[in-house]
Amino acid sequence: MTRKVLVPLIIVLLAGALGFGLGYFGAVAGAVSQMPLFQQGRTSAVGFDREFDDFSRLGALENVAACGDSKSVSKALEGETDLLHGMQERSASHTTPLLLIAEARLIVRKAMATERDPLSKIQPETGKQEASRVEILLKGAGWQDASESHLREVIRALDDDQCRKNEGTR
DSSP states (O other): OOOHHHHHHHHHHHHHHHHHHHHHHHHHHHHHHHHHGGGOOOOOOHHHHHHHHHHHHHHHHHHHHHHHHHHHHHHHHHHHHHHHHHHHSSSTTTTTTHHHHHHHHHHHHHHHHHHOOOTTTOOOOOOOHHHHHHHHHHHTTOOSOOHHHHHHHHHHHHHHHHHHHHHHTO
């Protein structure tokens, strides 16, 4: 091949490869920016869509709290606290069963994280105060067994299941 044909062909191939790479990067960045974990406080959705997005974020943060190391658990619980407060402020009624359960789970999750890592910066509610608050929340949500110990069992079982699933996807 002559130089007249070869140089333009190489330029076209390089431009195509560069365009494909930039397009791929843009698509991945767009998809990642829509992930619930990265959306906190940046949604324009309203009504049901907002509730759905918020609960998706809450689920993603809970997954990190279930399976992460102590640093990521601390950040996830901080994010859950902020998100839950925002959801409660926007809610027409603070007695929505799912919000009550989420708040009870957060209280217990903070206590469990502090027991695992006493040096963490997580500030749990203490002893009887924690247990009675959890019981009030779970009874308000309609749970038959509203004890803190029962919720701990549920959280441990869900954590085991969730972390086992995450192990399989790595």
